[in-house]
Amino acid sequence: MSADTARNGLGPWAAAQAELDHVADRLGLNEGMHRVLREPRRELEVHFPVRFDDGHTEAMTGWRVHHNLNRGPSTGGVRYTDDLTLGMVRANAMRNTWKAALVEIPYGGAFGGVVVNPKILSAHEIEGLTRRYTTELSPVIGPERDIPMPDVNTDDQTMAWMMDTYSMHHGYTVRAVVTGKPPAIGGTRGQREAVGRGALRAIEAVAAQQGLALDGARLVVQGFGRVGWTLAEMLEGTGARVVALADDRNAVRNPAGILVGPAVAHMSEHDSVVDLAGTEPIARDAVFGEPCDILVSAGLQHQITASIAPTIQATIVAETATAPTTPEADAILRGNGVTVIPDILGTAGGFVVAYFEWVQDLQSFFWTDAEVTAELDRVMDGATAWVLAEAAQHGVDLRTAALMVAIRRAAEATTLRGLYP
Numbered sequence: 521m522s523a524d525t526a527r528n529g530l531g532p533w534a535a536a537q538a539e540l541d542h543v544a545d546r547l548g549l550n551e552g553m554h555r556v557l558r559e560p561r562r563e564l565e566v567h568f569p570v571r572f573d574d575g576h577t578e579a580m581t582g583w584r585v586h587h588n589l590n591r592g593p594s595t596g597g598v599r600y601t602d603d604l605t606l607g608m609v610r611a612n613a614m615r616n617t618w619k620a621a622l623v624e625i626p627y628g629g630a631f632g633g634v635v636v637n638p639k640i641l642s643a644h645e646i647e648g649l650t651r652r653y654t655t656e657l658s659p660v661i662g663p664e665r666d667i668p669m670p671d672v673n674t675d676d677q678t679m680a681w682m683m684d685t686y687s688m689h690h691g692y693t694v695r696a697v698v699t700g701k702p703p704a705i706g707g708t709r710g711q712r713e714a715v716g717r718g719a720l721r722a723i724e725a726v727a728a729q730q731g732l733a734l735d736g737a738r739l740v741v742q743g744f745g746r747v748g749w750t751l752a753e754m755l756e757g758t759g760a761r762v763v764a765l766a767d768d769r770n771a772v773r774n775p776a777g778i779l780v781g782p783a784v785a786h787m788s789e790h791d792s793v794v795d796l797a798g799t800e801p802i803a804r805d806a807v808f809g810e811p812c813d814i815l816v817s818a819g820l821q822h823q824i825t826a827s828i829a830p831t832i833q834a835t836i837v838a839e840t841a842t843a844p845t846t847p848e849a850d851a852i853l854r855g856n857g858v859t860v861i862p863d864i865l866g867t868a869g870g871f872v873v874a875y876f877e878w879v880q881d882l883q884s885f886f887w888t889d890a891e892v893t894a895e896l897d898r899v900m901d902g903a904t905a906w907v908l909a910e911a912a913q914h915g916v917d918l919r920t921a922a923l924m925v926a927i928r929r930a931a932e933a934t935t936l937r938g939l940y941p
Contacts, residue, residue, distance in 0.1 A: 532821065535847050536611035543923040546914070553931050560610055561586045561628075566656035570649045573642055580649060584632035584657050586666060587613035590933040592626035593664050595699070595874065597671025598653075598678065599633035600646075608821070609633065612842055616871070618926035619864040621933075623903045625875040630666050632657070638673045647681055654685040661686065663696035663882065669874050670700040671842075672820065680705055696881035699874035708877035710892035711870075716750035717893065718869015719840045721900040722861050723755070723814065726918070729908060730859065732835060735759030738775075738812040740834065742766045743819030744787055747840050751816055752780045764802070764810040765793050768819060771807040772799035808832050817844040824849045832858060839863040854917050862919035864926060865907055872899050 537558055544554045564584045571577045583606055586594045596616040599608075609631050616629030634653055638646050660666055670679055679698045683705065686697045695706035703709065710717070727734055737760045741748045744765045752762055762780055764773035772778075772793045779798075786796050794801065808815065808824065809831035817823060818840040824832070829849035837853060838861045839845060845853070845860065853860055873896055880886045887895075911921035 532611040533607035536614045539923060543927050547928055549931055561589055564660055568652045568656050570652060572645055580634055582634040582653050583609045584660055585609045585613040587629040588617040588930060589628040590937050591628055593666055594628040594630035595667040596630035598668045598674045599671040600636050600638045600673040602637040604633050604635045615864055617930055619868050619871050621926040621929040622864055622922055623868045623872055623899050650678055650681045651685045654682045658689055667878055668698045676700055676702045696878050699877040706881045708880055709889045711873050713750055714873035715747045715840055715867055715870040716754055717896055718900045719751050719838055719866045720754045721897055722865050722904045723838050725904045726836060726861055737814055738763045739814050740764045740807060740810050740812040741816045742807050744793060748818035749784045756780045763812055764807050766804055766807040767793050770794050771802045771804045772796050773802050773810055774799045816840055822846050829853050839866045860919055862922050865922050869896060869900060872896055
């Protein structure tokens with residue numbers, strides 16, 4: 521990758537477009553449809569001032585990209601990281617289009633965020649940044665336009681500030697403008713477990729197809745944050761045994777097993793897996809090579825690279841983060857017979873429950889925990905079955921199968937709506 525490519529963030533975007541190109545050929549998409557789906561519908565770049573606690577002011581850069589709107593209003597995360605690029609935003613917006621189509625919820629894909637390291641900011645500074653960013657996005661977001669949701673370094677409090685800012689501009693409360701809010705102001709039950717629960721249903725189906733019993737299966741979790749530990753707790757409940765964990769800086773292992781409850785408590789207190797009782801430290805990247813049956817990748821993008829992929833000994837790699845595997849690494853895993861549950865399926869539970877929240881907000885009628893879980897299971901089981909059937913019918917890997925299902929649906933909606941004028 522050239523210096524210009526790296527600086528402009530075209531790497532992730534080129535990778536996302538390459539996925540589309542590969543599947544478009546398999547689907548036989550006509551050239552015009554391929555070109556339409558290959559580019560975002562619209563992009564907003566904003567530069568806005570933020571006043572910090574010490575009195576100085578800085579100009580911040582942010583984006584919001586809408587990839588495709590033909591299946592409904594767009595939705596996607598808001599990310600606060602200092603390595604965010606327009607290429608990442610475009611790529612994630614495109615993948616969100618495919619994700620929504622795969623689970624058949626009436627959304628298109630969007631994504632956005634601000635180039636900032638929130639870990640060095642006070643809560644007051646983050647609130648000010650969020651409110652100003654929301655103000656800049658006001659022309660393009662709304663319950664019928666684009667519904668932001670949390671992503672890396674944003675959470676339910678971030679969404680509460682975004683909802684409040686948008687509502688103040690309109691003079692009344694607009695709950696459905698964002699999802700991932702606290703339940704007290706219109707958030708849904710089940711949102712914290714959504715990604716983990718959706719991934720669990722996909723893992724159970726894929727493991728069953730391969731004859732892998734979860735009871736006694738060895739589990740490695742890379743990215744032991746909220747999604748990672750939620751899924752680890754659920755898999756532990758099926759009888760799986762965690763043998764290694766990694767946060768964003770460190771890793772530990774114990775082949776005899778690591779209890780998830782104490783590990784979550786330790787992580788919550790120390791923000792690190794270092795010195796977790798009953799474990800030994802290992803190099804962070806060495807966690808990928810630990811012998812296991814299931815490897816959960818729940819960290820940031822492009823963690824599984826071409827140099828790491830050959831070390832992976834897992835039978836199943838479950839992607840519960842956005843694009844954790846590079847295209848080169850994906851080819852290596854496929855060649856080595858490793859089954860990868862792709863991110864557009866493995867993370868879809870969060871999208872599904874966000875959709876449930878939006879529906880409940882629009883109706884001002886809220887569901888029970890049992891209703892949310894039952895509906896999430898129904899949607900995820902259906903999506904996983906489609907992917908497995910597509911893979912079997914065409915003799916392709918699960919990533920290609922999931923993209924084939926999703927892109928076919930997005931293309932169909934675009935064709936049916938036609939061109940205006």
